[in-house]
Amino acid sequence: MYFALDAGGPSQFETFSPLENHRNNGGTTSISTAVPGIHFAEYFPECARIANRLAVIRSMTSKEGSHPRASYLLHTGYLPNPSLRHPTLGSIVASHTSDDASDLPPVVRIGGRGRSDSGAGFLGTKWDPFELRSPNENPSHTTPAVSPDRHMRRLDLMERLEVAHESAAAIEITNHRNLYRRATRMMLSADMKAFDIASEPASIRSDYGSGEFASGCLMARRLIEHGVSFVEVVSNGWDTHQDNFSQIKNLAGQVDGPTAALVRDLESRGMLEKTLVLWMGEFGRTPQVNPRSGRDHFPRSYNVVLAGGGIQGGTVIGKTDSAGIDVTERPVTVPDLFATVCKSLSIDQTIEQLAPAGRPIKVTDGGSPVLEAFEG
Amino acid sequence: MNSPVMASAINGNRPFTAIGKILHEQPDDREAASMLYLRTLARHPTDRELNLCLDHVKEVGNRNDAFEDIFWSLLNSTEFIHRK
Numbered sequence: 001m002y003f004a005l006d007a008g009g010p011s012q013f014e015t016f017s018p019l020e021n022h023r024n025n026g027g028t029t030s031i032s033t034a035v036p037g038i039h040f041a042e043y044f045p046e047c048a049r050i051a052n053r054l055a056v057i058r059s060m061t062s063k064e065g066s067h068p069r070a071s072y073l074l075h076t077g078y079l080p081n082p083s084l085r086h087p088t089l090g091s092i093v094a095s096h097t098s099d100d101a102s103d104l105p106p107v108v109r110i111g112g113r114g115r116s117d118s119g120a121g122f123l124g125t126k127w128d129p130f131e132l133r134s135p136n137e138n139p140s141h142t143t144p145a146v147s148p149d150r151h152m153r154r155l156d157l158m159e160r161l162e163v164a165h166e167s168a169a170a171i172e173i174t175n176h177r178n179l180y181r182r183a184t185r186m187m188l189s190a191d192m193k194a195f196d197i198a199s200e201p202a203s204i205r206s207d208y209g210s211g212e213f214a215s216g217c218l219m220a221r222r223l224i225e226h227g228v229s230f231v232e233v234v235s236n237g238w239d240t241h242q243d244n245f246s247q248i249k250n251l252a253g254q255v256d257g258p259t260a261a262l263v264r265d266l267e268s269r270g271m272l273e274k275t276l277v278l279w280m281g282e283f284g285r286t287p288q289v290n291p292r293s294g295r296d297h298f299p300r301s302y303n304v305v306l307a308g309g310g311i312q313g314g315t316v317i318g319k320t321d322s323a324g325i326d327v328t329e330r331p332v333t334v335p336d337l338f339a340t341v342c343k344s345l346s347i348d349q350t351i352e353q354l355a356p357a358g359r360p361i362k363v364t365d366g367g368s369p370v371l372e373a374f375e376g
Numbered sequence: 377m378n379s380p381v382m383a384s385a386i387n388g389n390r391p392f393t394a395i396g397k398i399l400h401e402q403p404d405d406r407e408a409a410s411m412l413y414l415r416t417l418a419r420h421p422t423d424r425e426l427n428l429c430l431d432h433v434k435e436v437g438n439r440n441d442a443f444e445d446i447f448w449s450l451l452n453s454t455e456f457i458h459r460k
Binding site for chain 2: 146
């Protein structure tokens, strides 16, 4: 599964839910897409060309308007709770779908800032995302400082010494040992070439374009091909409290082309049917433009986009009133979105996973899948 | 695990690293292993640990390399990472 997070809260109006004939559009015009009747904002011409592959949910709604809480909610499907750490979507998906056959980590996050609120939580270190700050450099410290043989010799010695110690049964030692084994398996693997986007043909590279997000999307496809279950690519800077329009123009320019290129590339390789693509932020932005030409936080109605993984392209789900304020048709909550992801990936959303102290936590916090988003 | 800083800090051939100093000043393997434990984990090795270290030195056949391995193992151990 591929997941793009536009951190900061992208404006729904300047992306996939343009307001037509209302002053709240702030001057953003809408453009027609490959699907008659569906319009996107002017900043997304490439995505407009592949609108027949996309399902846009324009009726997302939640109550969380602060970055940390909303980011936690959209990553985990649960509200923050001081007594436990919920697993992030990538960790959930990987724990249910990863067959452990790949030498690479099951979850990779590209371009994030190491947010502590979105790890594997109570699922344990095995499912923690492997964080890559930039897709334009190799993962750091993945070359052994000594020969592979000598590295293995050291690893064996370390394990023998740890087992010899009286605290050997401690969970920390088991986790630590598994992590070192896993890291060693990864860095000595031929699959490390998946991180090398420079080896892609020039034609493919130019389809994706340049920039961190473009490189992240290309790397995501390579990682998925090499058995990674879940890749998250983060685009930062969408918190447009001022100069919303010029900022979005710039940000959309980095995101629009690569997103469309990824969907096309997955399709041409026959991977789109098995790969769910999800684009979202943590909330939307206020319909009224503020005096600094910005839009502020607005979780009451916003949008997400899905593609692949059995999703019916060329679909728009839900709507708001003409001012873009309230959802007037088919509200979709965050648990509904998570249930939709589960349905696409054939994960039973009612499975209970055990948090510390044996507390059972379901995969999703209730919610029902958005059935209209799927192929008939 | 692999950082170049770590790799150069555990180089036993350099006189100014902790391990280089110990290996130079302490010809006895048993004493040298004990000092590495003290330096990293602030305790002496148990008999079992000490024997494992001495076996490793014998097995590798190169005193410097073997002690670099031991130092690496101790610095990467759960005990070193978690002990406060």
